[in-house]
Amino acid sequence: DQQVKQNSPSLSVQEGRISILNCDYTNSMFDYFLWYKKYPAEGPTFLISISSIKDKNEDGRFTVFLNKSAKHLSLHIVPSQPGDSAVYFCAAPDQTGANNLFFGTGTRLTVIP
Amino acid sequence: GAGVSQSPSNKVTEKGKDVELRCDPISGHTALYWYRQSLGQGLEFLIYFQGNSAPDKSGLPSDRFSAERTGGSVSTLTIQRTQQEDSAVYLCASSSQGLDQPQHFGDGTRLSIL
Numbered sequence: 001d002q003q004v005k006q007n008s009p010s011l012s013v014q015e016g017r018i019s020i021l022n023c024d025y026t027n028s029m030f031d032y033f034l035w036y037k038k039y040p041a042e043g044p045t046f047l048i049s050i051s052s053i054k055d056k057n058e059d060g061r062f063t064v065f066l067n068k069s070a071k072h073l074s075l076h077i078v079p080s081q082p083g084d085s086a087v088y089f090c091a092a093p094d095q096t097g098a099n100n101l102f103f104g105t106g107t108r109l110t111v112i113p
Numbered sequence: 114g115a116g117v118s119q120s121p122s123n124k125v126t127e128k129g130k131d132v133e134l135r136c137d138p139i140s141g142h143t144a145l146y147w148y149r150q151s152l153g154q155g156l157e158f159l160i161y162f163q164g165n166s167a168p169d170k171s172g173l174p175s176d177r178f179s180a181e182r183t184g185g186s187v188s189t190l191t192i193q194r195t196q197q198e199d200s201a202v203y204l205c206a207s208s209s210q211g212l213d214q215p216q217h218f219g220d221g222t223r224l225s226i227l
Contacts, residue, residue: 004155032213043117043204043218044156051213089155093213100172101146101216103156 003027004092006104014112019077021107023090026071030092035064035075038087038106047088048075080111115139117219119205125225128197134190134222138207145182146208146216147190149201156204162188163210192224200226 005024013019023033031052036044050057050064050073057064063076077084087106094100118137126132138145147159158172162182173179177195182188192199202223206216 002155006155034215036218041220043119043206043220045218046215049213049215091156100158100161100169101156102158103148105153105155 004090004102004104006090006107008107010108012110012112013080015082016079019080019109021075021088023073023104024071025092029095032093033073034091036089036091038089044089082111082113085109085111117205117207117217119219119222121222122220123223125227126195127227129194131193132195132224134203136188136205136219138186139217142207143210144208145188146206147180148204150204151201195226197226200224
């Protein structure tokens with residue numbers, strides 16, 4: 001059963017506009033979330049994280065918002081740039097003692113110049 | 114280089130053969146993970162090594178899969194008697210201790226079973 005879900009497989013955004021990537025989770029025990037970015041033929045690279053004690057974390061053009069009551073987080077990229085075109089994964093560490101990151105299935109972002 | 118290194122980058126083999134995939138983690142990282150990504154799927158956890166502790170093998174899909182980490186550094190993932198459903202990209206990651214430490218990924222090995 002997928003504990004971290006990304007329901008939008010793809011998203012297209014015009015350069016300069018805001019990109020909003022969404023992620024839902026089912027396990028209320030998750031207390032830390034990460035976003036990874038993946039270019040073709042490369043491994044995922046860490047982008048930004050957020051602890052459950054916060055509802056927002058910002059790093060330059062990237063901001064992650066967490067809504068614990070809705071079990072929802074989102075990644076905002078503004079302004080979007082063509083180089084942001086990649087697959088974005090959200091992830092959360094397993095809290096059961098297993099040493100695992102649960103990953104969503106990813107959202108492919110295309111930023112149109 | 115300073116990143117996680119995986120070899121080979123691509124591997125094509127016949128069904129039934131054994132394959133060995135290698136991961137060289139970032140120096141000083143005590144934690145090492147193996148994942149696989151099948152077509153259209155998210156990353157699936159396979160196995161975790163932390164220092165000299167016994168590995169967490171809870172994600173291995175069958176007993177045809179095994180992994181070692183020698184000297185707390187390089188790791189090899191071995192798949193015996195490969196099946197077509199083993200075709201995937203196998204990703205290795207390393208991190209400092211703790212699941213809240215970001216994992217740094219290699220570029221993966223794309224395994225194709227004919």
